Amino acid sequence: MTLLRLMLRNTIRRPVRLALTIGGLAMVVLAFGLLRLTLEEWHSGVKAAANNRLITVHAMSDSLQLPLAYKERMAVIPGIQLVHYGNVFGVEYRDAKESFAAFAEHMGTFFETYPEVILNEADRLAFLKDRGGCLIGWKLAARFGWKVGDVIPLKGTTHTGNWELVVRGIFHSSNPAIMGEGELYAHWQFANERLKTTAPDRADGVGWYVATTAPGVNPRSVVAAIDATFANSFAETRTEREQAYIAGWVARSGALLDALNWLSGVMNGIAALVLVNALAMAVRERTREYGVMKTLGFRPRHLVALVMGESLLVALAGALVGLGLLYPAAGLYAVTVAGGKTVGAYEITAETIWLCLGMMVLVGLLAALWPAVRLSRMTTLEGLRHRG
């Protein structure tokens, strides 16, 4: 008990240094936590994908268009219940910094294909009736202060020219990982009509088809059937289940994922250095006291336990403060940073919490290693003669 008391008192001996160290570690945990949340968010789409939705894109590249005529040919493939299609709607608000994900979708099949969209019936009907209208997620509405009935002036990027869309509904999503609440949806027909005059070569093009399979049908067989239908045509297709399609996107960002994982490692290093510095200073200041303890009969393992305990205590305090900050920060991040983008709600999972705690335990042990080795090698006399 005396040793435990001594460890606790040593830990709080320099309150300012302790607060700065814990603060530094908390910032690292916060950054690490947000990074993990970003990675989890990327992967959440894979987990949340619907089993009965198949995505069909151009076999050569996602950015190439497929003919609109494929819709009828896909609809007759056995096992397909519904065929939906859409395009990226390349627009931004006032400038590039105020861009967001926007899509032009065929509204005749949109709500049936994406039951995730939560919208009241009046707004749904108003949107379906108005081809110049749009639906926006509540986060996008919050980001720019838009409300139902507002006319939004938009500048085209891939869809050149100026656009004015009327907000006909603000939706929520039952599955933000798939149907983001920071997105805008417009009528494909409306966007396509403008393309016929501004960029006729791109008119009647479809960025992707979404085929919903009938209940009881094995989606794998339908996947093969779709691609076989368009084999050897001028625009061959690549069809995947929604889950595989999103996983492919994530995998194609492999370099970025690797970089983020490396960044996690760097953060561990930074945290360890912050703690090593504080701990080394503390141990150096107390070297004489450790010499006295050795004179009293304490062995190296007692001193190592004191230092290890102190290091772990500070590291865990940093982890707890960091995790405490992560909750409001994740909420804030989801609304302000990711609100208008394709990123959905940020949820702190048990895995993230355990990873943060695990990381700090590792940091605590690593940070104590050098001071502990120094102490165990120090002779009693060296300790007593130390001038701090």
Add this chain to the structure above:
Amino acid sequence: MGDPVVSLHNVTKTYIRGGTEVSVIRDLSFVIPAGTFLAIMGPSGSGKSTLLNVMAGIDRPTSGSVVVAGTRLDQLSEGEMARWRARHIGYVFQTYNLIPVLTAAENVELPLALTHLTRRERAEHVKTALRLVGLGDRMDHYPRQLSGGQEQRVGVARAIVSDPTMILADEPTGNLDRESADDILTLLARLNRELGKTIVMVTHDPRAAERAQMIRHLEKGLLEMPP
């Protein structure tokens, strides 16, 4: 006087300083009988503290044998030496060396953390030791709340709390005013007289040395009887 507690035989201690070999203790042989209060005097650099450290197992002789409390110290490992020290040696430092974040009672309790005593037994030992040095009413004070004399008395209580075979005191009054120094010397004399503790005290103060039963002078690493 009882059987020898300390027995040094041809002990030499040399250091290498700036490439030159410096002899601090030269071929020293003597015994200290149990129950003795011995003062070792000598000028600075005469090797007094080194001799004390060799007897405490804090420093090792370059050659010769050191037997304290029946154990040959020069053959023990660091770990064995620490265990032996916890059992047999109570050490009083010139600069008190109390742990500033622990109270007087907790400082005194520190050596007992190495024993198998229960919490209650430890508390009893601490209370007894602090009462013995006259600080029964200062148990919960931190070192910064005590005077130099009181701090040294806590140091003495810490040295005796585990009932060691021998108390070694390195200039215990060196940092104290005359009155506090007298108090500490009286206390050490009492521990020797009433509890039969063997005490070896290093000092360069003749008035302090007078309180011991036996005085030895160390000059240039050689032990001499006083004139």
